[in-house]
Amino acid sequence: MTSRNYTLQPVGFARSERTEPIDDGWDAIPAHIEMDAEQFGPEALYGLDSFSHAEVIFLFDRVPDEEIERGARHPRGNKDWPLAGIFAQRGKNRPNRLGHTVCRILKVDGLKLYVEGLDAIDGTPVLDIKPVMSGFLPRGDVREPDWSKELMRGYWV
Numbered sequence: 001m002t003s004r005n006y007t008l009q010p011v012g013f014a015r016s017e018r019t020e021p022i023d024d025g026w027d028a029i030p031a032h033i034e035m036d037a038e039q040f041g042p043e044a045l046y047g048l049d050s051f052s053h054a055e056v057i058f059l060f061d062r063v064p065d066e067e068i069e070r071g072a073r074h075p076r077g078n079k080d081w082p083l084a085g086i087f088a089q090r091g092k093n094r095p096n097r098l099g100h101t102v103c104r105i106l107k108v109d110g111l112k113l114y115v116e117g118l119d120a121i122d123g124t125p126v127l128d129i130k131p132v133m134s135g136f137l138p139r140g141d142v143r144e145p146d147w148s149k150e151l152m153r154g155y156w157v
Contacts, residue, residue, distance in 0.1 A: 010125035012036050012111075014058060018121050021062070021092060023076065024154040031103075031118040033126050035111040042110045049108040053132035056118060059125045060097040069093045081147040089148075099124075102132055117156060 012035040033056065035044060048054065072083040075091065086094060103115035113129065120126070 008059075008127050009039070010036060010059070010127060011039065011129065012113075012126045014118055014120040014122060014124040014126055016118065016120070016122045019123075021060075021121055025157060026119040027117055027156040029118075030114075031116070031120075032112045032114040033118070033129065035113070037111055040111065045108045045111070045113060048113065048129070048131060049105060051105060051131040051133075053102050054105050054113070054115065055100065055102055055130045055132055056115070056120070056126060057128040057130075058099045058101075058120045059127055060092040060094065060099050061125055062121075063092050063094075063097050067093050068095055068097075070095060075147065075151055078151075081151070082145075084147075098127075119155075 012033045014031060015034055016029050016031040018029045069086045069091070072085045073089075073091075075081050075084055075089050092099065099120060101117065101119050103117045106114040106116055108114070
């Protein structure tokens, strides 16, 4: 396998009152994405407000190299939960530091996209935004282990 490097430029930045990566209560935090005015005009967001949700891909830019996980760990360090490989969980200590979440779109105002449920702290680089389309949602049943449901119990509330 040939190794390649890629350079990505943020399309914008998350804006929020939250400045620390606390694990829970994300729906209570007002957030928006400020698009990079040097790259985009308001037309880049035209029509996005006709969708109910957007997928936001962002960079966990404050995770230091020494905290990157390449194997398995107990999610959130909880030894009551089984060891899970980094690709079997959604933690921030990922090899490429990519985060992804589905947010409810509240409104578009010029170069600002107001959302609910953005689990990124203030200043986080946003790499891409895509509308949620039902045709791209999972087909068939979604399966997950019990520990993941327990982990998510307070994540949004």
